[in-house]
Amino acid sequence: MLRLSDPGRRLNAGLVVMAFVLSLLAGRLVQLQGLDSKVLQAKAADRREQxxxxxxxxxxxxxxxxxxxxxxxxxxxxxxxxxxxxxxxxxxxxxxxxxxxxxxxxxxxxxxxxxxxxxxxxxxxxxxxxxxxxxxxxxxxxxxxxxxxxxxxxxxxxxxxxxxxxxxxxxxxxxxxxxxxxxxxxxxxxxxxxxxxxxxxxxxxxxxxxxxxxxxxxxTIDRDIQWAAQEAIAEQVKASRARSGSVIVIDVPTGRIVAMANAPEVDLTHWQDSPPGDRRNRAVSEVFEPGSTNKVITAAAAIESGTVRSDTVFRVPDSIQCADRRLKDAHPHPPESLTFAGIIAESSNVGTIMAAERISSQRLYDMFRAFGFGARSGVGLPGEEAGLLPGWQGWSGSQRCTIAYGQGISVTALQIASVYQTIANGGVRVTPTIVAGTTDGHGRFVPAPAPKRTRVISERTAREISLMLEAAVGHDGTGTEAAIPGYRVAGKTGTAMRYDQECGGYCGYTATFVGFTPADKPRLMALAVIQDPKKGHYGGTVAAPVFRNVMTFALKTRKIPPTGTKTPDVVLRAHR
CATH class of the missing domain: 3.90.1310.10 (Penicillin-binding protein 2a (Domain 2))
Structure with missing residues (x-):
């Protein structure tokens, strides 16, 4: 006969098992709601929080x-x-x-x-x-x-x-x-x-x-003058079939940049579509040999040394031997008696070399440095280059001659513009500025600190060079295309051979014109530089018209009247 187990024992065993399971659940509940509740709440909140x-x-x-x-x-x-x-x-x-x-x-x-x-x-x-x-x-x-x-x-x-x-x-x-x-x-x-x-x-x-x-x-830029500068340089780059170009306009007394234009200019709305080279500001990032626009620095060094004056006469041939090289003027000519003013006005390389021979290499180098060559201008624009100014101790015999008229060194357009701002400002260099100021946290305008002012040359030397530059724009000078009716204009042409990395040497030219007006009381200076023009290459024919157009517009926009004075007679040639 089958004997069944005691039901009481089965019930007791079931109750023990149930009590054990419930104790586990109760313990877990105590852990979740008591011991770990804050940790779990924080984790849940973290998951919900965005x-x-x-x-x-x-x-x-x-x-x-x-x-x-x-x-x-x-x-x-x-x-x-x-x-x-x-x-x-x-x-x-x-x-x-x-x-x-x-x-x-x-x-x-x-x-x-x-x-x-x-x-x-x-x-x-x-x-x-x-x-x-x-x-x-x-x-x-x-x-x-x-x-x-x-x-x-x-x-x-x-x-x-x-x-x-x-x-x-x-x-x-x-x-x-x-x-x-x-x-x-x-x-x-x-x-x-x-x-x-x-x-x-x-x-x-x-x-x-x-x-x-x-x-x-x-x-500091003026929207209208900026537009005019961009139109003028773009039109000339296209007309001369040039690679690129830049224009800078500066307010002479303050050093403020009124316009800084490039061609091609990047379209900011679709900047990704522009080639990387067109996205940079060529006026401060592209370096080139300045050519004859650099001669005013040689002139300043020579005049400041006391060895040369504007009326000093030189017997100038069309070529000169410098160490192992024979250097020539742009055009052949018989030996002629030119004053130093005539040498600058007619942009004679040989005459400039002859004047530079009267001063030491160190004096010439120091003058380059004083005008800002070999260093960034201080304007604070990204991508600005310092250019290249070799130490005078390393100049070769021929390099000393070529540097005097602007070959063998490299500069930016802004550096050249700053040189002429200094001359126009009576010999005082004002660090170029492009930021007028910012607003504070309350929207109030806070002007930028005043730029540094440095005397580079004497006021007398600056005035003497200014008269030479007026002669350069006169009938016998190389910059006649820059003349503005009714205004006294002082300026200088520059035509330099252009070093090109793509061809591994000198290929093409850099054409430049830089000047200021009114020459007897300068208010504005402007520079135009055209890189690698294919239709014409002289600064007087390619770059000077851009200067004239931009400066004419700027004078009208700023409502700057002519001074009403006449240009003094400057003797360019000595009759012997």
Whole structure:
């Protein structure tokens, strides 16, 4: 007979097992709700909490009158959360967004297929009203985030100066790069709690740190004169079939840059489409041998030494032996008696060498340095080069001669412009400036510190050279094409052989004209440089007309009248 076990024992065993399981559950419950509750709450909150960057509005870049050259515009970024987009509506979402945003439907569909992603950007820089229309469709998983984008109202206007920003809003070139910290401001941040499908949970904890807007930067350039300079240099580069060109206009007493133009000039709205070489500011980054525009420095060194005056007479042949080289003037001529003023006015290489022989190499070198050669100008523009000025101890016999008339050294357009600003300013060099000031945190304008002023040559020497330069623009000079009716103009042509890395030697020419007006009371100076022109190559015929056109426009814009005085007679030739 089968004997069954005691039911009481079975019941007791079951109760023991149940009590053990319940004790485990109770212990776990105590651990979760008691011992580990704060840790688990924090983890849950961390999973729910989302943070979002609040972009700061970037400051504007303006010209001297406050006209905007770079401005920040509010926009929207359209994005997807593929995980919460309803599968049945993915095709409709892709079709709608592709139509509204002018995007490929396949591209958007590929983003929607990545359901592990919670954030996929569809389009940036969308107009807020257009974004509002897109959000009105009510698609789950489609969002719009407030952003900003950079707009350049002038397109190419002052492109090399202003520069541009990248997709992340960081300055990549020009003043956008140099003043990025000032312009960018400081981004803010906000955090909030979201549910499983990304929806914001109301009445939960949230924090918000407001963004700090960027400050504005005001430049010294005049928008109208800048435009005229760009038009003039672009037209001449095209007409002469040149490789490139630059124009600089400076206010003589203050050293402020009124215009700085390049051709080709980068279009800031589509800067990615421009070749890398066209995105830089050639006026400060491109170095070249200055040629005859450099002769005023040799003249200053000779006059300051007391060995030469403007009326000192030289018997000038058309060639001269310098060490192992025979150096020539631009055109053959019989020996002629020229005053030093005539040598500068007629741009004689041989005569300049003869004057330089009266001073030491060190004195000439020191004068180059005093005028700013071999060093950056101090303007603070990105990409500026210092040029090349070899130490005088290493000059060869022929190099000492060629340096005197501007071959064998390299400079930037701004360095040459600064030399003539110094002469026009009575021998006082004012460090070139291009930033008039910035705004503070309250939007108030704060002027930039006054630039450094350095006396380079005496006022008497500057006046003497200025008269020589007036003669250079006169009937017997090389710069007649730079003359402006009614105004006294002082200036100098330059035609130098151009070193080209592509051909591995001297290929082509650099044509230059630089001058100032009114010559007896200088207000503005301007420089035009044309690189590698194919149709004509002399500074007097290629660059001087650009100077004349730009300076004429600038004089009218600034309402600078003629002084009404006449140019004194300057003796260029001695009759023997």
């Amino acid at each position: 943070s979002e960057k609040l972009p700061a509005r970037r400051g504007s870049i303006t010209d001297i009158a406050g006209h905007e050259l770079a401005v920040t515009v509010e926009a929207r970024e359209i994005y997807l959360d593929p995980k919460v987009v309803e599968p049945a509506k993915r095709d409709l979402v892709a079709t709608t967004l592709a139509t509204e945003l002018n995007r490929s439907k396949e591209e958007i569909a590929a983003k929607l297929a990545k359901t592990t992603s919670r954030y996929a950007v569809v389009a940036r820089d969308v107009d807020p009203l257009h974004a509002k229309k897109i959000m009105s469709f009510g698609f789950r998983g489609v969002g719009a985030k407030r952003t900003y984008y950079r707009e350049y109202p002038g397109g190419r206007l002052a492109g090399g100066i202003v520069g541009f920003v990248g997709v992340d809003g960081y300055g990549l070139a020009g003043m956008e790069s140099a003043f990025n910290k000032v312009l960018a401001g400081r981004d803010g941040e906000q955090s909030f709690e979201t549910g499983g499908e990304g929806q914001r949970i109301p009445m939960t904890r949230s924090t918000r740190q407001e963004p700090v807007p960027g400050r504005d930067v005001r430049l």
